[in-house]
Amino acid sequence: MRTRRAGLRCCVPARRASRAVSFWTAAALLVLVLAASGVPSPLYRVYQERFGFSAGVLTTVFGIYALALLATLLVVGALSDHVGRRPVIVAGMLLQVVAMALFWAADSVGWLLAARVVQGLSVGSLTGALGATLLDHQRSDRPLGALVNSASPGFALALGAVSAGLSVEFVPAPTDWVFGTLTALFAVAAGVALLLPESSPRIPGALASLWPRVHVPAAQRVPFLVVAPCLVAMWALGGLYLSLGPSVAAGVFGLEDHLVGSLVIVAMQGMGAVGGITLRNTAPHTAMTTGCLVFAAGVSGTIVSLATGSAALFFAAAVVSGFGFGAAFLGAVATVTAGVAPGERGGLLSSVFVVGYLAFSIPAVAAGLASGAVGLRPTAAVYGVAVIVLALAAVAGLLRHRRAAERRPEPVAV
Numbered sequence: 001m002r003t004r005r006a007g008l009r010c011c012v013p014a015r016r017a018s019r020a021v022s023f024w025t026a027a028a029l030l031v032l033v034l035a036a037s038g039v040p041s042p043l044y045r046v047y048q049e050r051f052g053f054s055a056g057v058l059t060t061v062f063g064i065y066a067l068a069l070l071a072t073l074l075v076v077g078a079l080s081d082h083v084g085r086r087p088v089i090v091a092g093m094l095l096q097v098v099a100m101a102l103f104w105a106a107d108s109v110g111w112l113l114a115a116r117v118v119q120g121l122s123v124g125s126l127t128g129a130l131g132a133t134l135l136d137h138q139r140s141d142r143p144l145g146a147l148v149n150s151a152s153p154g155f156a157l158a159l160g161a162v163s164a165g166l167s168v169e170f171v172p173a174p175t176d177w178v179f180g181t182l183t184a185l186f187a188v189a190a191g192v193a194l195l196l197p198e199s200s201p202r203i204p205g206a207l208a209s210l211w212p213r214v215h216v217p218a219a220q221r222v223p224f225l226v227v228a229p230c231l232v233a234m235w236a237l238g239g240l241y242l243s244l245g246p247s248v249a250a251g252v253f254g255l256e257d258h259l260v261g262s263l264v265i266v267a268m269q270g271m272g273a274v275g276g277i278t279l280r281n282t283a284p285h286t287a288m289t290t291g292c293l294v295f296a297a298g299v300s301g302t303i304v305s306l307a308t309g310s311a312a313l314f315f316a317a318a319v320v321s322g323f324g325f326g327a328a329f330l331g332a333v334a335t336v337t338a339g340v341a342p343g344e345r346g347g348l349l350s351s352v353f354v355v356g357y358l359a360f361s362i363p364a365v366a367a368g369l370a371s372g373a374v375g376l377r378p379t380a381a382v383y384g385v386a387v388i389v390l391a392l393a394a395v396a397g398l399l400r401h402r403r404a405a406e407r408r409p410e411p412v413a414v
Contacts, residue, residue: 022197023137027148029089029189030130031156036096036182037065037123038160038269040103040116041242042262043175045250046168051109059368061109062243065116065123066361070354072124077350078215080129081343082206084198085136088129093190095122097183104179128350135337135345136199146337147280149349150330154272154322157242158265165262203343214354215347220336224351226394226401227332230292231352232359233390234325234332237299239364240383241268241318244376251376253311267315268322275326284334285398291328292391295321299391303384306377328391 044058080088099122102115135145167174216224245264249255275294279287298321305313333352340348363383371379 018197019137019139022199023134023139023144025192025196026130026133026137027152029093029193030126030134030148030152031159032185032189033092033096033123033126033130034153034156035160035163036100036186037119038157038242038265039164039178039182040112041157041265042161042164042168042246043178044243045246046174047106047109047112051112053109056369056372057109058247059243059365061112061116062239062368063361063365064113065120066239066357066364068117068120069124069127070120070357070361072121073128073350073354073357074213075210076125077128077354078344078347079125079206079210080132080200081203081346082200084200084202085129085133085346086193086196086198088125089133089193089196090190092122092126092129093186093193095119095125096186097190098122100179100183100186104176104183106175127353128346131349131353132346133196133199135340135349136342146334147276147330150333151273151276151326153238153329154269154274154276154326157238158270158273161242161262161265161269165266168262169257200346201343214351215344216351217340217344217348220340220348222401223336223338226397227288227336228355228394229390229397230288230328230332230394231355233292233387233394234295234329235356235359236363236383236390237295237321237387238269238272238325239360240367240380241265242360243364244368244371244380247371248376248380249311249314252306252380253309253314255311264315264318267318268325271319271322272326272329275323275328276330277326278323279327279330282331284331284338285402286331287327288331288335288398289395291324291326291331292395293324295324295328296388296391298322298324299384299388303381306381306384324391328394 041062044061047053047061048058076088095118099115099119102111102118106112106115131145131149134148138145164174164178167178171177242265245268246262249260249264275291279290282290298317298319301313301317301320305311305317336352337345337348363386367379367383
């Protein structure tokens with residue numbers, strides 16, 4: 001008996017280590033994928049100067065990525081729940097290799113469009129699968145899946161943006177260096193993904209799951225509708241910063257330096273990670289409410305900076321908005337994923353990102369087209385007012401939902 005107990009004690013740490021290694025490996029792969037998706041943003045102005053295209057074309061290059069990503073989420077977002085996480089992750093990493101090679105070889109707008117489409121297909125297939133893998137491997141006594149899923153976009157996009165901005169500033173051939181390195185990194189990442197243990201229950205219905213749809217389990221539908229305005233507000237502003245942020249810094253505030261332009265993205269996206277980590281131990285509704293209110297205050301500061309021409313206020317407002325983004329997104333993800341069954345995690349997270357990327361792409365493309373007609377300053381100001389209204393509507397909806405839940409009678413024990 002003593003030997004058996006000793007053997008059990010030996011086995012427990014090994015299982016925990018395996019789960020921890022799998023969790024943090026999936027987290028690292030998710031950060032790499034999202035960082036690579038943010039790398040082109042500081043380079044858009046380089047390509048714009050090289051190929052001579054307008055702000056409208058720039059946001060089209062940006063938007064086509066999100067639309068390809070959305071189409072993939074709708075078709076294969078739940079596939080990893082059926083065929084397994086690992087095959088979907090490996091295939092997505094190989095698509096990233098192709099995308100980075102296309103960026104590396106790009107010599108016209110057509111190549112950029114092709115590269116962004118392939119990158120969108122890859123990120124669309126990986127977002128739900130890697131996010132579900134994090135939920136699968138998180139420890140029950142320390143559930144970090146929602147935190148990593150919500151903090152990764154901000155941290156990774158900031159990492160990608162600053163890396164690309166530094167390369168533009170200090171490397172002779174920045175696009176060759178950046179995309180050559182990323183091509184090699186994703187080839188290695190595909191090999192690493194092969195070593196991940198399978199964690200999906202593999203429920204039947206793989207072919208049926210390919211029918212385009214937004215899959216939200218019945219138990220999560222009300223929370224999903226409650227958090228939707230929050231998701232739209234946060235991601236819409238993120239799309240504006242990633243597509244036109246450096247252009248606004250140059251065109252409105254006269255900050256022509258490429259590195260300074262990328263710091264606008266870092267200010268918002270990097271603080272998104274800080275906001276999520278700071279409020280990680282608060283209740284989901286508290287994180288979402290606090291985040292939305294801080295976000296609204298930050299965007300209000302952005303509108304004032306556009307009116308006054310204060311670059312310092314513009315950067316400070318981006319920091320505040322980013323903090324609110326991270327906190328609110330953490331609360332929204334935690335709210336909507338609470339209690340979701342293992343076989344429905346991939347589909348639900350993909351649906352969350354469908355809403356996010358719709359808000360990420362369509363408003364940004366519209367803003368790019370509008371800026372050509374009315375200018376960057378008024379376009380950004382109107383955009384800011386719209387996302388403030390959505391953030392405040394999300395707070396009101398969450399409060400109304402909580403009050404309704406508190407008034408609901410408790411079930412009578414039989």
